[in-house]
Amino acid sequence: xxxxxxxxxVAVAEAxxxxxxxxxxxxTQSAVSQQIxxxxxxxxxxxxxxxxxxxxxxxxxxxxxxxxxxLRLRAARADVLRTAALPAHRLTLAAxxxxxxxxxxxxxxxxxxxxxxxxxxxxTTGRDLVAAQVAAGEADLGLTDGITAPSDPxxxxxxxxxxxxxxxxxxxxxxxxxxxxxxxxxxxRLADLVDARWLATPLCPLERLRDxxxxxxxxxxxxxxxxxxxxxxxxxxxxxxxxxxxxxGPGVPLAAPRLVHRVELVHPxxxxxxxxxxxxxxxxxx
Amino acid sequence: xxxxxxxxxVAVAEAxxxxxxxxxxxxTQSAVSQQIxxxxxxxxxxxxxxxxxxxxxxxxxxxxxxxxxxLRLRAARADVLRTAALPAHRLTLAAxxxxxxxxxxxxxxxxxxxxxxxxxxxxTTGRDLVAAQVAAGEADLGLTDGITAPSDPxxxxxxxxxxxxxxxxxxxxxxxxxxxxxxxxxxxRLADLVDARWLATPLCPLERLRDxxxxxxxxxxxxxxxxxxxxxxxxxxxxxxxxxxxxxGPGVPLAAPRLVHRVELVHPxxxxxxxxxxxxxxxxxx
DNA sequence: ACCTGGTATAAGCAACACTGATGGACCCGC
DNA sequence: GCGGGTCCATCAGTGTTGCTTATACCAGGT
Numbered sequence: 001x002x003x004x005x006x007x008x009x010v011a012v013a014e015a016x017x018x019x020x021x022x023x024x025x026x027x028t029q030s031a032v033s034q035q036i037x038x039x040x041x042x043x044x045x046x047x048x049x050x051x052x053x054x055x056x057x058x059x060x061x062x063x064x065x066x067x068x069x070x071l072r073l074r075a076a077r078a079d080v081l082r083t084a085a086l087p088a089h090r091l092t093l094a095a096x097x098x099x100x101x102x103x104x105x106x107x108x109x110x111x112x113x114x115x116x117x118x119x120x121x122x123x124t125t126g127r128d129l130v131a132a133q134v135a136a137g138e139a140d141l142g143l144t145d146g147i148t149a150p151s152d153p154x155x156x157x158x159x160x161x162x163x164x165x166x167x168x169x170x171x172x173x174x175x176x177x178x179x180x181x182x183x184x185x186x187x188x189r190l191a192d193l194v195d196a197r198w199l200a201t202p203l204c205p206l207e208r209l210r211d212x213x214x215x216x217x218x219x220x221x222x223x224x225x226x227x228x229x230x231x232x233x234x235x236x237x238x239x240x241x242x243x244x245x246x247x248x249g250p251g252v253p254l255a256a257p258r259l260v261h262r263v264e265l266v267h268p269x270x271x272x273x274x275x276x277x278x279x280x281x282x283x284x285x286x
Numbered sequence: 287x288x289x290x291x292x293x294x295x296v297a298v299a300e301a302x303x304x305x306x307x308x309x310x311x312x313x314t315q316s317a318v319s320q321q322i323x324x325x326x327x328x329x330x331x332x333x334x335x336x337x338x339x340x341x342x343x344x345x346x347x348x349x350x351x352x353x354x355x356x357l358r359l360r361a362a363r364a365d366v367l368r369t370a371a372l373p374a375h376r377l378t379l380a381a382x383x384x385x386x387x388x389x390x391x392x393x394x395x396x397x398x399x400x401x402x403x404x405x406x407x408x409x410t411t412g413r414d415l416v417a418a419q420v421a422a423g424e425a426d427l428g429l430t431d432g433i434t435a436p437s438d439p440x441x442x443x444x445x446x447x448x449x450x451x452x453x454x455x456x457x458x459x460x461x462x463x464x465x466x467x468x469x470x471x472x473x474x475r476l477a478d479l480v481d482a483r484w485l486a487t488p489l490c491p492l493e494r495l496r497d498x499x500x501x502x503x504x505x506x507x508x509x510x511x512x513x514x515x516x517x518x519x520x521x522x523x524x525x526x527x528x529x530x531x532x533x534x535g536p537g538v539p540l541a542a543p544r545l546v547h548r549v550e551l552v553h554p555x556x557x558x559x560x561x562x563x564x565x566x567x568x569x570x571x572x
Numbered sequence: 573a574c575c576t577g578g579t580a581t582a583a584g585c586a587a588c589a590c591t592g593a594t595g596g597a598c599c600c601g602c
Numbered sequence: 603g604c605g606g607g608t609c610c611a612t613c614a615g616t617g618t619t620g621c622t623t624a625t626a627c628c629a630g631g632t
Contacts, residue, residue, distance in 0.1 A: 001363055003289065018610060031590055033611060038589090043363070045370050050610065051598065058369045061555075064447060065362035072358065076351035077287055077329070083344045084331050158444050161350060304579060317621055319580060324620090336579065337629070 003073055005039045006066045008032055009047065013063055016053050068158060071132055075160035078137025079268055087273035090119040094139035096127040097226045098203060099263045101247045103168055104143065104282060111281025118274050126226055127202060128157065131266050135159035140275050141282070142266040147172065147208055147243065150260050161269070167283055168263040172243045173251030175235045187255030199240035202226050209243075213257065289359055291325045292352045294318055295333065299349055302339050354444060357418055361446035364423025365554055373559035376405040380425035382413040383512045384489060385549045387533045389454055390429065390568060397567025404560050412512055413488060414443065420552050421445035426561045427568070428552040433458065433494055433529065436546050447555070453568055454549040458529050459537030461521045473541030485526035488512050495529075498545065 011021040012032060022032040040047050047059035055063055093108075100108070100122070112120055125133060127144055134142040146154040150169060174193065176183045190209070194216025200206055201223040209217050220240030223231065232249050235242055244251060245261035265283065270276040297307040298318060308318040326333050333345035341349055379394075386394070386408070398406055411419060413430055420428040432440040436455060460479065462469045476495070480502025486492055487509040495503050506526030509517065518535050521528055530537060531547035551569065556562040 001289070001359055003287070019608085028591055029610075030592075030612085034589075037611085043366055045366065047366075053610090058366050061369055062362060062366045065358070065365060068446075069355075069358055069362060072351070072355055073287055076348060076355060079351060080329055080331065080333075080344050080348045083347055160354075305577085314622060315579075316581085316623080320620075323580085339579090 001039075001042065003070060005035050005042075006062075007070060008035045009039055009059075010063065010066050010070070012036060012048065012053065013055050013059065018053065071135060071159050074137075075135035075268075078135065079160070082137065082268065083271075087271070087275070088140075089117055089274060090121070091140040091275050091278070092121045092123060092138070093141045093143070093278075094123050094125050094130045094133045095143040096130050096145050097124055097228050098245060098248060098261065099127075099130075099143035099145040100124075101168060101170065101245060101263065103170075103247075104263060107167075107282050108278075111278045114281060115274055115277060118278070120278070131156050131159050131162070134266050134268065135162060140267065141279055143167070143263055143282075144266060145245075145261060145263045147204065147212070147259055148262050149212075150258055152262075154262060154264050156264075156266070162266055163269065164264045164266045165283055166262055167265045169260040170263075171246045172254040172259055172261050173246050173249075174254055175232065175242050175244050175249060175251040177236050177238045182252065185252050188252045189256045190254060190259070191256070193241065197240045199223060199231065199234060199242040201231055201242060203228065203231055204243045212259065287325075287328065289356060291321050291328075292348075293356060294321045295325055295345075296349065296352050296356070298322060298334065298339065299341050299345065304339065357421060358444075358446050360423075361421035364421065365446070368423065368554060369557070373557070373561070374426075375403055375560060376407070377426040377561050377564065378407045378409060378424070379427045379429070379564075380409050380411050380416045380419045381429040382416050382431050383410055383514050384531060384534060384547065385413075385416075385429035385431040386410075387454060387456065387531060387549065389456075389533075390549060393453075393568050394564075397564045400567060401560055401563060404564070406564070417442050417445050417448070417552055420554065421448060426553065427565055429453070429549055429568075430552060431531075431547060431549045433490065433498070433545055434548050435498075436544055438548075440548060440550050442550075442552070448552055449555060450550045450552045451569055452548055453551045453570055455546040456549075457532045458540040458545055458547050459532050459535075460540055461518065461528050461530050461535060461537040463522050463524045468538060471538050474538045475542045476540060476545070477542070479527065483526045485509060485517065485520060485528040487517055487528060489514065489517055490529045499543065 008021060008025055008027070011025055012018055015021040015024060018032045018036070019029045022029040025032070036048060043058070045058045046056050047062060048054065049056055112118065123139065127146070130142040130144045133139040144154060144156065148154060151166070153164065153166070156164070174188050182188060190213050194213065195218070197220040198206055198217045199221060200219040203226055206217045206219060221234060223234060228248055231242060234240070243254065246253070265279060267275070267279055270279060294307060294311055294313070297311055298304055301307040301310060304318045304322070305315045308315040311318070322334060329344070331344045332342050333348060334340065335342055398404065409425065413432070416428040416430045419425040430440060430442065434440060437452070439450065439452070442450070460474050468474060476499050480499065481504070483506040484492055484503045485507055486505040489512055492503045492505060507520060509520060514534055517528060520526070529540065532539070551565060553561070553565055556565060
């Protein structure tokens, strides 16, 4: 169960080929073959079926573990190295597309004004990657978002001990195409929309809605990106409904159930320094 | 960041000595010294101060990560191996001291009656160890408990992807010595007891109460074990108050805040088989 | 100053993990 | 049905790693 072997196992499973994985990892095909064989004899089980290469049941189980494990390893390394790093006057903020709403953008501005010498680099990344990047030390601070009941924390993939603070909760609106029969309402109940056609997008995952409300939410167009502007255009063209935070565009307020768009600041334990000051600036009512 | 090295690092930090750790791990002192040196050069930082041996700041950070990391590794291995194991007709159930309350004991009896061929081994372990043992494959099913708001999940240390189901929620009572001025009440508010003297015990950790209610809860005797019988004797002798589930003994019901003693069944993803059937039997209203 | 308990370093050796070459299984087009 | 191509398994060879043993080094107690 050497992480080294785990890494090539993941690469092989992803690539669907020993040779391709070998190339990607800078090994020879022979080395990869031997590494997989070593893993399999160690566990006493075949992990991959060959030709075509696909995980066995045991392999699939291992794959589920491997990702988080390798992430935690990177996180541990990054966390240790951070203790030695001088307080940088240049730091990276990773934010999911909907996370940096107007309120937070304003707080970020205030935070930057407090520390004029500080160079901030902002990066927009996929919602799932924010925590991973922060854990791995590729970003110093992260902002993720999601839909929850008021004051409930977000469900994030585990990536080691990190601080998570809710920094914003905002009303949700149902985005509708102009001229939609419900567009004039002052509030909508989600339960009344279970039979509507919904946009399937990572920005408002339908599984999450089904978790919260129940079955339904038929998928219309399946949009794989995370670009808010594009999503609004898709909604306007009638490809399906979606939920957005009120600040992200017009829509009819969601009256029930009580759900909010929540943004969380995620960061490793910070020593006092520029990063900690910026984190404080991003926190509410500071 | 080889787990091998991580393991000896943890051992050295715990033992407080290279030589002692070497003996414990079956290495020579020289090997341990080299392993620690390898870790330190890999990370580019000193992790331990020598003579006396104690972690540096970076080392302390690494220690925080190492435990969970190694646990997850064991969990991954156990989980993979489980896919190959034949459905055993002998399985182990790990339970925290307060987890196997009368209701669950009854359900366990029913579950065993359903599968007369099944040999069940029950083991009582520390509350924190239950999840770890299940993750590591040392137990097939686990029962943990804790104090939460109704229908809130317990806060458990992360040990990989495992299913957790609430199987019991029960009223809490304040255990008081006989003849205590409040003993005759029909209900007590926790807020009225913040200034009382409380037993410090893992069965009802005072930090948890402070989390839920606020400061206060002065510690009386510090009891390190998890034996319920002993705790009740300590309460009776006036060493301090404590909270217990109603089924664990007499006491005055806790009227506010609304807190419950919750028991959760924790298990890895189970293929259909005896373990899954027993898990179903332990689940509520089955 | 000397001994004791402890960590670091040096040399030697066995095991490991890679490379490169070869062999065998399968797929495909002809 | 045959030849070529693709892909994984295996083998032999080799450099590296990681252990052990032996020894140097360092601090504290006597």
